Amino acid sequence: MAMAYLAWRLARRSCPSSLQVTSFPVVQLHMNRTAMRASQKDFENSMNQVKLLKKDPGNEVKLKLYALYKQATEGPCNMPKPGVFDLINKAKWDAWNALGSLPKEAARQNYVDLVSSLSPSLESSSQVEPGTDRKSTGFETLVVTSEDGITKIMFNRPKKKNAINTEMYHEIMRALKAASKDDSIITVLTGNGDYYSSGNDLTNFTDIPPGGVEEKAKNNAVLLREFVGCFIDFPKPLIAVVNGPAVGISVTLLGLFDAVYASDRATEMLIFGKKLTAGEACAQGLVTEVFPDSTFQKEVWTRLKAFAKLPPNALRISKEVIRKREREKLHAVNAEECNVLQGRWLSDECTNAVVNFLSRKSKL
Numbered sequence: 001m002a003m004a005y006l007a008w009r010l011a012r013r014s015c016p017s018s019l020q021v022t023s024f025p026v027v028q029l030h031m032n033r034t035a036m037r038a039s040q041k042d043f044e045n046s047m048n049q050v051k052l053l054k055k056d057p058g059n060e061v062k063l064k065l066y067a068l069y070k071q072a073t074e075g076p077c078n079m080p081k082p083g084v085f086d087l088i089n090k091a092k093w094d095a096w097n098a099l100g101s102l103p104k105e106a107a108r109q110n111y112v113d114l115v116s117s118l119s120p121s122l123e124s125s126s127q128v129e130p131g132t133d134r135k136s137t138g139f140e141t142l143v144v145t146s147e148d149g150i151t152k153i154m155f156n157r158p159k160k161k162n163a164i165n166t167e168m169y170h171e172i173m174r175a176l177k178a179a180s181k182d183d184s185i186i187t188v189l190t191g192n193g194d195y196y197s198s199g200n201d202l203t204n205f206t207d208i209p210p211g212g213v214e215e216k217a218k219n220n221a222v223l224l225r226e227f228v229g230c231f232i233d234f235p236k237p238l239i240a241v242v243n244g245p246a247v248g249i250s251v252t253l254l255g256l257f258d259a260v261y262a263s264d265r266a267t268e269m270l271i272f273g274k275k276l277t278a279g280e281a282c283a284q285g286l287v288t289e290v291f292p293d294s295t296f297q298k299e300v301w302t303r304l305k306a307f308a309k310l311p312p313n314a315l316r317i318s319k320e321v322i323r324k325r326e327r328e329k330l331h332a333v334n335a336e337e338c339n340v341l342q343g344r345w346l347s348d349e350c351t352n353a354v355v356n357f358l359s360r361k362s363k364l
């Protein structure tokens with residue numbers, strides 16, 4: 001509770017920047033309407049568009065908009081310069097004064113142009129109706145969608161039980177990086193089909209580069225370290241919806257998620273190759289909650305949609321407060337584990353296991 005309260009307090013402190021954004025419409029209400037002639041309609045439209053901005057365009061842009069608005073409606077700056085300690089008003093005065101004798105018509109036009117250059121963020125924040133499903137293209141192994149404040153990254157190799165091949169490692173990293181910067185509040189990983197994921201695609205070990213198996217093992221270690229690192233550093237709440245069995249790396253990663261919801265169909269194979277039921281994994285703390293398979297999707301997504309309505313800054317800051325205490329250690333453990341694995345991948349035990357699997361159906 002104390003941690004949540006601290007995070008909430010910290011989140012409240014971040015409010016001034018959002019207050020600055022919402023102060024723009026107020027400024028616009030005081031505009032001198034008689035000053036607008038030819039481009040009045042465009043200018044008014046642009047001002048309305050600014051009111052719809054949900055994303056803070058940043059102080060630099062806001063100052064430019066302010067200065068152009070003042071120039072367009074009042075002409076060159078004629079106000080006394082604020083004192084050095086009146087930081088906000090001085091920044092506004094400087095921005096307006098920098099426009100010199102720019103004619104009102106030119107200032108109006110620049111204002112309209114600047115607002116239209118912000119259109120990508122307008123599109124993503126206001127023109128997309130809430131609840132609209134936005135699908136990211138450009139992924140071969142994933143389906144990535146954004147809806148209701150949730151970015152869903154779905155493993156999409158159902159015929160291969162969502163085994164993670166090299167391309168998929170890279171695509172998951174790319175999707176996570178995009179999700180960390182998009183408008184979503186939470187990010188969810190799940191699998192398409194009957195498996196969550198069967199772990200590392202064992203054919204990853206068969207594509208041997210010119211430097212031989214040593215080079216292959218080294219490349220895999222570098223890839224795995226970067227991949228796990230993305231999960232350690234992911235800044236938003238990250239939730240696994242474990243829709244079916246999970247194996248190997250797809251299980252070990254679960255410890256880095258903020259919540260793990262599992263269907264009671266989900267089994268995991270851990271250290272001794274033993275199958276764990278989702279209930280057993282829950283008892284060990286690896287899974288947050290288990291749901292009957294018949295109601296799993298409905299119950300979990302209802303809950304996730306409710307999470308996505310929580311204050312985003314508070315969520316991020318809560319995660320950061322918790323994660324920052326362990327981040328360095330997690331990266332150190334990740335580095336050590338990848339070193340150990342690099343050696344193990346060259347062992348006879350590993351080679352035999354991969355050969356046995358791949359030769360089951362004469363894949364070798």
Ligand SMILES: CCCC/C=C\CC(=O)SCCNC(=O)CCNC(=O)[C@H](O)C(C)(C)COP(=O)(O)OP(=O)(O)OC[C@H]1O[C@@H](n2cnc3c(N)ncnc32)[C@H](O)[C@@H]1OP(=O)(O)O
Pocket residue numbers: 159160161163164198199200201202203204220221223224247248249250357361
């Ligand atoms: C960068 C390197 C990082 C390495 C780090 C991580 C370590 C790990 O993750 S180790 C764990 C690796 N995973 C496994 O050992 C699981 C292997 N798979 C299986 O044991 C079985 O396939 C499984 C129990 C998951 C499912 O069995 P079945 O229900 O009998 O289905 P099939 O075996 O017929 O599978 C269907 C289809 O998918 C292919 N498949 C499944 N899993 C993998 C995999 N991990 N790698 C490659 N291919 C996989 C399987 O070969 C079948 O293909 P087709 O024969 O072409 O239909």
